Structure formats: C-alpha cells, structure tokens
Amino acid sequence: MLRAGRHHSSATEELQIIPPSKLSVEGVSKSFRSASGNVLALDRVSLKVAEGEFVCLVGTSGCGKTTLLNIIAGLEKADSGAVLADGKPVTGPGRERLVMFQEPALFPWLDVFGNVLFGLKLKPNLTNEDRREVAKYYLELVGLSRFEHANIHELSGGMKQRVSLARALAPNPRVLLMDEPFAALDALTREQLYGDIQEIWKARRKTIVFVTHNVREAACLGDRVLLFSPHPGRIQEEFTVNLPRPRDINSVDLAAHATQITKALKSAGKAEAIAPK
Ligand SMILES: Nc1ncnc2c1ncn2[C@@H]1O[C@H](COP(=O)(O)OP(=O)(O)OP(=O)(O)O)[C@@H](O)[C@H]1O
Ligand SMILES: [Mg+2]
Numbered sequence: 001m002l003r004a005g006r007h008h009s010s011a012t013e014e015l016q017i018i019p020p021s022k023l024s025v026e027g028v029s030k031s032f033r034s035a036s037g038n039v040l041a042l043d044r045v046s047l048k049v050a051e052g053e054f055v056c057l058v059g060t061s062g063c064g065k066t067t068l069l070n071i072i073a074g075l076e077k078a079d080s081g082a083v084l085a086d087g088k089p090v091t092g093p094g095r096e097r098l099v100m101f102q103e104p105a106l107f108p109w110l111d112v113f114g115n116v117l118f119g120l121k122l123k124p125n126l127t128n129e130d131r132r133e134v135a136k137y138y139l140e141l142v143g144l145s146r147f148e149h150a151n152i153h154e155l156s157g158g159m160k161q162r163v164s165l166a167r168a169l170a171p172n173p174r175v176l177l178m179d180e181p182f183a184a185l186d187a188l189t190r191e192q193l194y195g196d197i198q199e200i201w202k203a204r205r206k207t208i209v210f211v212t213h214n215v216r217e218a219a220c221l222g223d224r225v226l227l228f229s230p231h232p233g234r235i236q237e238e239f240t241v242n243l244p245r246p247r248d249i250n251s252v253d254l255a256a257h258a259t260q261i262t263k264a265l266k267s268a269g270k271a272e273a274i275a276p277k
Contacts, residue, residue, distance in 0.1 A: 011133035014126060014172060020207040021085045021096065021174040023049040023072065028081035030067055041067040043232035044081065054201060054208045056222035058215055058265065064233025065211040069177050072209060073099045085175065095122055097175040098168045102183050104160040106152045112139065112163050113148040119167045138166040141200060158189035165197075169204065178210045182217065191249055194220050198246045215265065219257040220249045227261060229268040237264050 030042040041064040049055050057065045070076035072083050074093040083090040085097060098119075106115050116135040120126060126134070139145050142162040152160065161181055168176060182190045198221065201208060212218050218225045219241050229236035241257055248254065 011126070011130040011137075014123070014130060014134050015137055017205050018172055018174060020052040020205050022051045023047075023175065023207060023209070024084040024087075025068070025072065026082045026084065028068070028071060028078045028083065030064070030071065030076070030079050040232035042071075042078075043234050045233065045235055046081075047226060047235060049207055049209060052205050052207055054210065054221055054223050056210045056212060056218035056225045057228060058212055058218045058225060058261065059228030059233075059236075060230050060265070060268070061213070063228040063230035065228060066179055067233070069099065069179050069209065069211055072175075073097055073177050075099070095171045096173055097177060098171065098173040099177045099179065100164050100168045100181050102180040104157075104164040106160060106163055106167075108152045110152070111148070112144060112150050112152070112155070115152065115163055116166045116170050119170045123171060134170055135166075138170045141169070141203070142166045142196065156189070158185050158193065161185065161193065162196075165200070169200070169206075173206070175207045175209070178208065180211055180213065183213065190217070194249055195246060197221065202245070215261045216249055216254065216258045219243075219254050219261060220247050225261055227264055227268065236268050239264075 025045060025047045027044045027046055028042055029040070029044050031038050031040045045068060057068065059065055067076065071078050072090065074090045074097065090097070107118065110118060113135060116138055117131055120131040120134055123131070136145070139148055142165050144159065144162050144166065147155070147159065152163070155163065164181070182193055185193070194217070210221055222241055225239040225241060226235050227237045227239070228234065239257065239261055243253055243257070
C-alpha cells in the first residue's frame with residue numbers, strides 16, 4: 001500500500017494493486033440549453049457500482065451516456081443529485097477516476113513512451129526513474145513494449161487505443177471510465193482488445209464503467225449491462241451477465257444474452273418514436 005506522509009516512494013509501491021472504488025450515482029439530472037430548446041440529458045439517474053465491478057452502459061445515440069460518464073469523472077456538473085466515490089462527493093476531476101475517450105487523445109509531439117509517462121507527471125512522489133519503470137510496466141501490459149519509441153502517427157488505430165489504455169492505467173486510478181473506446185476499430189482488432197481488457201481488469205482490479213453502442217461488446221465485458229432510454233435519459237433496464245471469464249465475443253451463450261438486450265433496446269427505441277413530444 002502507498003503510505004501517506006512519506007517523502008519518497010518507489011515504482012514497486014506505485015505498481016501495487018490498490019483497492020478499487022465503489023461508486024454511487026444518486027438522482028443525477030442534467031439538462032442542456034440549445035438553439036432548439038432545453039434537452040433533459042439525464043433525468044434522476046441513480047446507480048451503484050461495486051468495488052471492482054465492470055458495468056456497461058448501452059443505449060441509443062443521445063440518451064446521455066457520455067454526459068453521465070463526464071459527471072462521474074467530475075468533468076461536468078450535475079444540475080441536481082450527487083456522485084459519490086467511496087462515499088465522498090465527487091466535486092471535480094481527479095486521478096482516482098480517469099477517462100478513456102472514443103478517439104485516442106494522444107499528444108502527437110510525444111512518442112509512445114512519452115505519452116504514457118505524461119500521465120505520471122501528476123505523481124510528485126515518484127522520481128523520474130520510478131516513472132520510467134511504471135511506464136514500461138504498462139506498455140508491456142498492453143503489449144506495446146516494442147513500440148515505445150514509435151511516433152503516434154506511425155501507429156494503427158488499435159495501437160493508439162492501447163497507448164491510451166496504458167496512459168490511463170499508469171497513474172493507478174481506482175476507477176476507469178471508458179467512452180466507446182473501441183468503436184472506431186475493426187472487428188478483429190476489437191476482439192483482441194476484448195481479451196486484453198479482460199486480462200488487464202483481472203490483473204489490476206479496477207472499477208470500470210464502460211459506454212458502448214455495441215450490445216455484444218457490453219455482454220462480453222460487463223458484470224452488468226444497464227440499458228438507457230433516451231429523451232429524457234433514464235436507466236430503463238438492467239441485465240446481469242453471469243458468464244464465466246474470459247468470455248469469447250462469438251460464443252453462443254453470449255449471443256443469447258446479447259439478443260435479450262437488443263430486444264429491450266429496440267423496444268426502447270420504438271417507445272421513443274411513438275412518445276408525444
Ligand atoms: N454541451 C452540450 N450542449 C448541448 N447539448 C448537449 C451537450 N452535451 C450533450 N448534449 C445533449 O444531451 C443529450 C445527451 O448527450 P450525450 O452526449 O450524453 O449522449 P450519448 O448517449 O453519449 O450519445 P452517443 O451515443 O451519440 O455518444 C443529447 O441530446 C445531446 O444533444
Ligand atoms: Mg457519447
């Protein structure tokens with residue numbers, strides 16, 4: 001464990017597995033003003049995520065998934081309600097809760113290694129040597145050791161997302177918030193990453209909230225899948241996925257879960273189509 005009040009730390013301490021957070025979203029509402037009027041992006045949304053749980057949020061475009069993720073991250077403020085991490089209100093962003101976006105937000109002027117190191121700048125206890133050791137560990141974990149000195153523009157989309165993942169993991173957050181991180185990738189690359197993310201989650205014990213449009217992806221990764229309904233954004237239904245891990249995205253059992261969720265998703269879409277404005 002990292003001990004508070006010490007003036008020096010080491011990479012070994014930094015790399016230890018820390019207890020993941022539990023999250024509690026309590027009656028969060030958020031609306032946006034736009035040219036076409038007010039949009040109620042989230043309407044009294046409540047959910048609990050246990051320590052080390054992997055929860056997936058699915059729902060049609062515009063139903064408030066990113067808004068909720070940003071509020072959990074502390075990047076955006078709710079109009080009402082609260083987010084608690086380990087019982088404490090989230091009032092702003094912090095390195096305990098890091099976000100990984102759909103498009104890799106990497107710095108093109110830094111190489112792969114530099115991008116992962118960047119996430120460790122906020123750790124004043126580490127020496128430069130410690131930071132290098134930690135960065136190397138995470139590059140190995142995501143399978144990119146050979147590419148540590150590659151330029152960002154030389155990487156494929158999948159490799160960029162691996163760098164983003166290493167950069168998000170390096171500061172050892174308790175919560176990882178992922179917003180459609182694999183949406184722009186081809187199916188084969190995505191399948192590899194499903195395997196990797198399951199392994200990494202097992203090895204590093206993070207609490208993960210993962211947003212996706214892809215129902216199969218949600219069933220492959222999540223302990224639970226929360227289905228959002230749009231306008232106003234609400235949690236419509238919850239599915240528990242009890243399949244053993246590692247899960248294969250192409251397995252028959254997984255397809256059965258995905259079919260069930262897809263049916264509910266379609267009925268949410270229909271309900272919206274016939275709802276009076
Ligand atoms: N900054 C903003 N200003 C105005 N409206 C916004 C803003 N951010 C989100 N919205 C609106 O809030 C609603 C929810 O948006 P959000 O981005 O959370 O949806 P989403 O579920 O992540 O969608 P997608 O699956 O397309 O990413 C949408 O109707 C969107 O237009
Ligand atoms: Mg979104």
